[in-house]
Each structure stands twice: as C-alpha cells, then as structure tokens.
Amino acid sequence: MLAIKELLGGKLKFGLIALAIGLVVALTMLMSAMSEGLITGMTGAKGSLAADALVFQGDTYLALERSVLSAEALEEVASAPGVASSYAVGHVIVSVDSSAEEFDARVFGLGDRFDQLPIVEGTTAAPGPGEAIIDITAKANGVEIGDTLHLTPADAELTVVAFTEHRRYVMAPAIYTDMATWERLYLASALGTMAEGEGVSATAMGEAAERITGGASIVAVDLAPGTTVESLQAELGGGFEVTTPEEAALAGNGMPVMILAVDGIQVVSLVIGALVIGVFFYITTLHKTGQIAAIKALGASNAYVYRQLLLQITILVTAAAGVGVALALGAGGSMPPTMAFDPQVGRWLVSLAAVYAMAYLGSLFSLRSILKIDPATALDHSGH
Amino acid sequence: MSLLAVRNITKTYGSGRTQVTALEDVSFELDRGKLLAVLGPSGSGKTTLLSIVAGLLRPTAGEILIDDEPVHLHGSRAAAAFRREHVGIVFQDHHLVPYLSAAENLLLVPHFSGRITREDRERALALLAEFGLAERASHTPAELSGGERQRVAIARALMNSPEIMLVDEPTSNLDTERGKHVVDLLRSHIHGRDMTCIMVTHDARMAEAADDVLRIVDGRVAADLPA
Numbered sequence: 125m126l127a128i129k130e131l132l133g134g135k136l137k138f139g140l141i142a143l144a145i146g147l148v149v150a151l152t153m154l155m156s157a158m159s160e161g162l163i164t165g166m167t168g169a170k171g172s173l174a175a176d177a178l179v180f181q182g183d184t185y186l187a188l189e190r191s192v193l194s195a196e197a198l199e200e201v202a203s204a205p206g207v208a209s210s211y212a213v214g215h216v217i218v219s220v221d222s223s224a225e226e227f228d229a230r231v232f233g234l235g236d237r238f239d240q241l242p243i244v245e246g247t248t249a250a251p252g253p254g255e256a257i258i259d260i261t262a263k264a265n266g267v268e269i270g271d272t273l274h275l276t277p278a279d280a281e282l283t284v285v286a287f288t289e290h291r292r293y294v295m296a297p298a299i300y301t302d303m304a305t306w307e308r309l310y311l312a313s314a315l316g317t318m319a320e321g322e323g324v325s326a327t328a329m330g331e332a333a334e335r336i337t338g339g340a341s342i343v344a345v346d347l348a349p350g351t352t353v354e355s356l357q358a359e360l361g362g363g364f365e366v367t368t369p370e371e372a373a374l375a376g377n378g379m380p381v382m383i384l385a386v387d388g389i390q391v392v393s394l395v396i397g398a399l400v401i402g403v404f405f406y407i408t409t410l411h412k413t414g415q416i417a418a419i420k421a422l423g424a425s426n427a428y429v430y431r432q433l434l435l436q437i438t439i440l441v442t443a444a445a446g447v448g449v450a451l452a453l454g455a456g457g458s459m460p461p462t463m464a465f466d467p468q469v470g471r472w473l474v475s476l477a478a479v480y481a482m483a484y485l486g487s488l489f490s491l492r493s494i495l496k497i498d499p500a501t502a503l504d505h506s507g508h
Numbered sequence: 509m510s511l512l513a514v515r516n517i518t519k520t521y522g523s524g525r526t527q528v529t530a531l532e533d534v535s536f537e538l539d540r541g542k543l544l545a546v547l548g549p550s551g552s553g554k555t556t557l558l559s560i561v562a563g564l565l566r567p568t569a570g571e572i573l574i575d576d577e578p579v580h581l582h583g584s585r586a587a588a589a590f591r592r593e594h595v596g597i598v599f600q601d602h603h604l605v606p607y608l609s610a611a612e613n614l615l616l617v618p619h620f621s622g623r624i625t626r627e628d629r630e631r632a633l634a635l636l637a638e639f640g641l642a643e644r645a646s647h648t649p650a651e652l653s654g655g656e657r658q659r660v661a662i663a664r665a666l667m668n669s670p671e672i673m674l675v676d677e678p679t680s681n682l683d684t685e686r687g688k689h690v691v692d693l694l695r696s697h698i699h700g701r702d703m704t705c706i707m708v709t710h711d712a713r714m715a716e717a718a719d720d721v722l723r724i725v726d727g728r729v730a731a732d733l734p735a
C-alpha cells in the first residue's frame with residue numbers, strides 16, 4: 125500500500141527515474157540485438173553451412189579467403205574414414221557494378237546442397253550455370269529477381285533467380301552459384317589480379333589455374349557416427365584444419381574482439397542500470413530516515429519496509445522495461461535492413477532478467493540503511 | 509492501582525568522557541483517565557523519558573510497569589508488539605506520511621498490525637471528526653495547517669485504543685491559543701477512558717491544562733530537589 129501510494133505521490137520523480145532506467149534497458153536491448161545482428165551479418169553465410177564439420181586448408185586460421193583445396197585434397201577428405209558425406213564450398217570476393225549502387229559481395233560455390241538455403245523469393249530450383257541465389261539484403265542495392273549482375277574484377281555475368289536470407293559474410297550479401305560457375309569466377313578474378321602484376325609468367329598462371337580446377341575453398345562434411353571433429357583432424361593431419369561451422373564463424377575477421385566489445389557494452393550498461401537504481405533508492409531511503417523511523421515506531425517491521433522498497437523497484441523496472449523495449453524496437457525499426465539489428469526474444473529475456481537481478485542487487489544498499497534506522501530516533505527532534 | 513509506574517529510572521548515554529546522564533532516579537505513578545504534563549527546559553531529559561516508557565530505549569537502571577507488566581524487560585520485538593497493542597505515540601515532528609491523506613495516515617496503524625477492517629475505517633473517520641477534522645480526511649499533510657497536522661498525529665496515536673499515550677511537544681510549532689486547543693481536545697478524550705497520557709512540553713502555559721505536572725530539570729524530578 126505505502127509503496128504504490130508513494131509512487132503515485134511522486135509521479136514526476138519516479139517517472140524520470142523510470143525513463144533513465146528505460147534508456148539503459150533500451151541500450152542493453154539494442155546492444156543485444158546488434159551483437160546478434162553483427163554475428164549474422166559477419167558470419168551468417170559461414171556459420172549456417174549445413175555440415176557437422178568444415179575442413180579448411182592447413183594453417184589458414186579458418187579464413188575462407190585464404191583456404192584453397194585442390195581436387196586431390198577434396199578427394200582425400202571425402203574418402204577419409206569417418207566422413208559420411210561431403211560437398212565442396214567455394215568462396216571468392218567480387219564487386220557488383222551493374223546495379224544502381226555498386227556493392228561488394230561474396231560468391232559461394234555450393235556443391236549440390238542448395239536445399240539448405242531458405243528461399244524467400246524466386247525459384248526453389250537449384251541454380252544452373254550462370255545463375256545465382258543472392259541474400260535479400262542486396263535488394264537495398266537495387267537488385268531484383270531476373271537482374272543480370274555484372275561482377276568485377278572477374279568481368280562475368282550472373283542472373284538472379286532467387287533471394288535467400290541471413291546469408292551474409294563480412295556484412296556483404298552472399299551470392300550462391302554452382303561449383304563450375306564459382307570456379308570460373310575464382311579463376312577470372314585470381315588470374316585477372318595476377319595478370320595485372322608485372323613479371324608473372326604465363327606458366328605460373330597456368331599452374332595456378334590447374335591447381336584450382338576441380339578444387340574448392342573448403343569442404344563441408346557430415347561425420348559418421350562415432351567420429352568427432354577432433355578425430356577427423358587427427359585422421360587428416362596438419363595439411364587440413366577441421367572445425368565446426370559455429371566455431372569457424374566466430375574465428376577471424378576480428379569477430380572475437382567485436383563480440384567482446386559489444387558484450388562489454390552490455391555488461392557496462394547493466395552495471396550502470398544497477399547503480400542508477402541502487403543509488404536512487406539509497407538516496408530516497410536516506411532522505412526519509414525520519415519517516416522510516418516513525419513507521420517503525422508505529423509498528424512496521426524491517427521486512428515490511430524492505431518489501432515496500434522491492435515492490436517499488438519491481439514496478440519501476442517493469443515500467444522501465446516497457447519503455448526500453450519500445451525504444452529499442454523503435455530504433456531497430458528505423459534502421460535500414462543492412463544494419464546489424466537482429467532482436468532475439470531469448471536474449472532479450474535474459475537481458476531483462478539481468479536488469480531485474482541488478483536492480484534487486486542495488487536495493488541491498490538501501491536494505492543496509494533500513495536495518496540501521498533506529499525507531500527511537502523518531503522521537504528525537506534534535507537528531508541525536 | 510496506577511496504570512503506569514516509573515521507578516528509579518536512570519539513563520546515561522555514551523561512556524567515558526562523553527557520557528551524559530539524561531535521567532537520574534526518576535520515579536512517578538499515573539492513574540487511568542489522567543493527563544500528566546512533563547515540564548522542563550530543552551535538554552532536561554523529557555524525550556528520553558518518553559522513549560523509555562515507549563520501549564524504544566532501555567533504561568540504564570530502574571523499572572517501568574504498565575498495568576503491572578515490566579516493559580523495561582522487553583526485547584526489541586516484544587517492545588514493538590507491546591507498542592502496537594498498548595501504546596500511542598505523537599512525535600514532536602508529527603511524522604505524518606506525506607503522500608498519504610489524513611485518514612490513510614490513521615489507517616497505517618491497523619495496516620502494520622494486520623488487515624484494515626471496516627471498523628478501522630469507521631474509527632479513523634470518527635477520531636478525525638472528534639478532533640475537528642471531518643472535512644480534512646482526504647487532505648494530505650501538505651494541505652493541512654500546523655495545528656491540523658498535530659491533531660491528525662494525535663488521532664493516529666489513538667487508532668489502536670492505547671492504554672498509554674505518549675505525546676512529545678505537541679504545541680511546539682503552534683501559537684498559545686492553538687496549542688491550548690490541542691491540549692484541551694487531548695484531555696477531554698482521555699477523561700473517563702481506561703487510558704492515561706504523558707505529554708511533554710517546555711511551555712508552562714500548556715502544562716496548566718493538564719491534571720498533573722511533573723517538573724524535571726537536568727534529568728531529575730524537580731520536587732525531589734532542594735528548593
């Protein structure tokens with residue numbers, strides 16, 4: 125009763141503090157959605173590859189950009205004990221200069237496993253030679269179904285037959301083609317770059333071309349029962365690097381540092397929120413020690429006084445959570461689709477639970493001062 | 509048999525060089541239906557005496573019997589329970605809860621000892637009416653005058669029908685006329701009831717309205733001192 129009457133009696137004061145906490149909650153929510161968005165944007169195409177394990181060239185630190193596997197290497201992996209099935213995955217960086225806005229993209233050759241791509245628009249058939257499925261975020265660059273994309277430096281053309289989603293890599297949309305098309309693009313861009321360099325002999329270029337023919341960047345494998353990533357790694361030896369798609373996604377491109385930074389901001393904002401709530405209620409408690417002493421003298425127990433405080437905190441944090449979620453959704457809704465914003469109910473609930481937990485933790489400051497208030501001081505006008 | 513017996517109460521604060529003797533060997537008795545004024549200058553130990561009778565402070569020596577119950581032996585929980593049942597306190601600073609109306613401030617008393625019943629609500633309104641506050645029941649303390657606030661505080665102290673009513677400087681923030689009015693209301697409530705009241709004041713004009721006056725100077729009962 126006291127708690128709610130007090131809130132109603134101080135609407136401005138408590139409203140402002142709820143707003144302040146709401147902003148902290150919004151920041152936490154945004155950070156959580158953005159870290160999720162950052163992860164999908166940076167690694168969606170890599171981490172979502174349907175496979176138990178990804179096999180990279182040795183010593184490439186799980187970088188798609190550096191890994192090259194020859195036809196023989198692919199065969200070696202495919203026939204290794206414990207490999208139930210496998211498919212080749214190619215990767216190459218391109219720029220698209222045919223659309224309204226020029227943009228970078230990542231071309232993925234994808235064996236025969238196009239069924240793993242969620243199609244949100246266009247045909248669900250596997251792309252034929254010269255055809256491509258592209259991540260929906262390319263729409264923001266003016267790409268539509270049926271468009272012909274001109275790629276540099278390969279100087280090649282692809283026809284868009286479908287859109288997929290959550291398939292970006294290093295924030296660039298992924299373009300999926302069959303392996304033959306990928307190989308053509310890879311050679312054109314690799315050799316195109318080599319040809320620009322001086323003193324590169326035609327023989328060297330020929331050797332490079334031969335090495336990649338029938339090859340890929342990495343190979344995705346499904347493991348036979350009883351085989352683990354570690355046992356396959358031991359089987360294949362140092363010429364290969366074996367890992368799960370999830371771990372591959374979080375490796376490289378500065379991902380560990382980025383995730384640490386975003387998570388760090390979340391933790392710091394939670395701590396700020398706890399301090400704001402804790403200090404606010406601590407100061408209000410100190411401010412009304414006389415009143416608390418009086419209601420204790422009238423018969424209120426410490427437990428009663430603390431329960432009122434917890435009730436106020438719960439009401440305030442709940443109001444703040446409403447404000448915060450609304451603000452975060454508003455901010456997220458006004459972001460362009462290419463921005464990294466991917467709200468996840470589960471993560472938001474965890475963040476909200478953390479806000480409540482921190483708020484109750486902050487209330488312990490006040491509990492200490494509540495316990496210390498002597499009801500005898502209610503009678504003592506001189507403030508002894 | 510008197511309702512309240514205070515026997516040889518001594519209270520010292522602190523220890524060593526900072527030790528203060530606030531009360532020294534104070535004794536008196538008080539009958540039902542009587543209003544006792546405790547008169548003394550500031551710092552003479554009046555508030556200390558009230559706090560001890562209320563069970564909020566423990567005496568250094570001596571005993572307090574309320575209806576033969578030795579309340580000085582109570583621990584803080586028992587003292588709190590005894591206060592809720594048998595004692596009403598009016599603080600010098602009235603200590604009304606600022607965001608509650610006058611009636612709600614009265615209802616705090618039953619609220620702290622359990623549930624608020626319909627009888628409690630009726631009693632609250634009746635007490636407010638008795639103290640001339642029928643029209644002020646839904647006003648917050650900020651909307652009341654100083655005298656009205658003091659009367660709300662007295663009405664609140666009466667909510668639990670206490671046997672002992674303890675009132676600290678009820679008139680210190682009021683002019684003489686309003687102060688006397690408050691004391692008269694208090695006395696007429698007590699007369700003919702099975703209760704007693706100690707009112708502390710430093711103002712001899714307020715003490716005039718009481719049934720008995722106990723003078724204390726420097727923590728001692730003045731009558732015990734050589735003239």
Ligand SMILES: Nc1ncnc2c1ncn2[C@@H]1O[C@H](COP(=O)(O)OP(=O)(O)O)[C@@H](O)[C@H]1O
Pocket residue numbers: 504506508521522528529530548549550551552553554555556557
């Ligand atoms: N908590 C305390 N600690 C130390 N000294 C106190 C305390 N409370 C009161 N005193 C001292 O005891 C004496 C009596 O105080 P008090 O009972 O408040 O007097 P009164 O109410 O008559 O003004 C004063 O000298 C005062 O300074």
Ligand SMILES: [Mg+2]
Pocket residue numbers: 505554555556
């Ligand atoms: Mg005093």
